[in-house]
Amino acid sequence: MDRHLLYLLSSVLGILVVSSIIGAVLARRVQSEKGKATVANLNARIVSWWIMAAVFGGVLLLGTLFTTVLFALLSFLAMREFITLNRTERADHEVLFWAFFVILPLHYFLVGIRWHGMFTIFIPVYAFVFIPFRRVLTGATKNFLASTAKIQWALLVCVYAVSHMPMLLALPLKGCEGKNATLLLFFVLTVQLSDVLQYVWGKTCGRRPVAPHVSPSKTWEGTLGGIGSTVAVSTCLWWATPFNPLQAALMALIICTAGFFGGLVMSAIKRDLGAKDWGSTIAGHGGFMDRIDSLCFAAPLFFHLCRFYFGAGVDPQPPEWVLHLLGR
């Protein structure tokens, strides 16, 4: 067990305790009706954060298999929300069955056996080709491109992008073996902290909206304050990662920015579909997709930057029996 992982998890615990205390104090002191609603939502969010942090911390401590299964489940639930809101058609039904019950499990199987090469191309190549093939078999041509694109997007965002997080656990790192779980926690902590601090800065001193037509609640003050303070915090966590402080700051800046744009992109899709949230499963937050939208877009970037600059230069190979089975 990497002791840095325990230190990071303890910091998360500390943050949660402090925010719960702040939430309780605010609940007593705020009087106005509007303020009360905001504080009630804040406290619902904090309770949900406790649960999410407990689940994620738990699976990280249990190991790679549990973490992979958790992310597979998360992909499933996120894709379920994504397809539910994106009204697909009758002709998409069988294609969707393949996406949910064949492509998603197979992709996570590749993550599980750590076959990096196939993991990289399975959805962008094989699933990309398969989906229009299966759809054309139905004979329905109406909205053909839009329908296939929706499903390809769903797989890329909800499955492919999300799966880079558990795949990070299998990435051989230069000179710091066994720190992968800590690196994954650093990534998730940074992106989620950025979401939280953007929310806090936005609520307390947000004035000018960044993109009023896409997401009215995102302000310049919130975005810059949130990203700035997250970069500061994450830089202080450099000791838990393969990075030096400057590298940690740059990495944090890149993933926070990618996370911000990811949230904005998913908001644009929601707005187009006329919805405020992707779902209502997580109290205070909305759906699973509302919670992981920023992670989706930051995860592949973080993975590739880590692999390019900090990787050991060898990619994980699949087990012998898999190659044997495939006639190699």
Next chain:
Amino acid sequence: MMRRIIASLTRLFSGVRLLHRSPHGDGPAVFFANHTSHLDFAVVWAALPHDVREQTSPAAAEDYWSKSRLRRWIACDLFQAVLIAREGITRENNPLERLSACLESGRSILIFPEGTRRTDGEVSAFKAGLFHLARRFPHIPLVPVHLDNLNRIMPKGAWVPVPLIAQAHFREPIRMNEGESKADFLTRARAALLDQAEST
């Protein structure tokens, strides 16, 4: 116990929420829903609070559900369904009589007044059965249930389901007005289900 487990699994798969209190108060009720998939009756049944669910019998097609012992067990023992004939109606197997007997014994029923499944998610005009029940039991509340997205989870003609999130909207109960004509009542019931009722 078995029924509780099946209901939980149905909710988990369909994403439908459990109601925390009875949608109509106490006593028997007629739940009527739009019909788009084979899963419809299980979903409405699973969304009801446990004690209401135990007292509710979905109407199911006799020709289909009495074909084998397994189907009969699922329909009659698991879901406590009322089997009704769709063809060859005689005085003995009149669906209305069986449903009325069920209501008279103090149980609630779940019916699909469109008569058949729609494929496009729209709601067809209602058949007369609901009107006859309403006239015969003027004191029993009629609860409209709008099912959304089930036609995408398991559309007519599909072999496999897709795990999307469905919703069951329970609307305010309606009753028949005095002297209301059949056509007016059925139109009003359909509008109530779609939540398009004129505010009066």
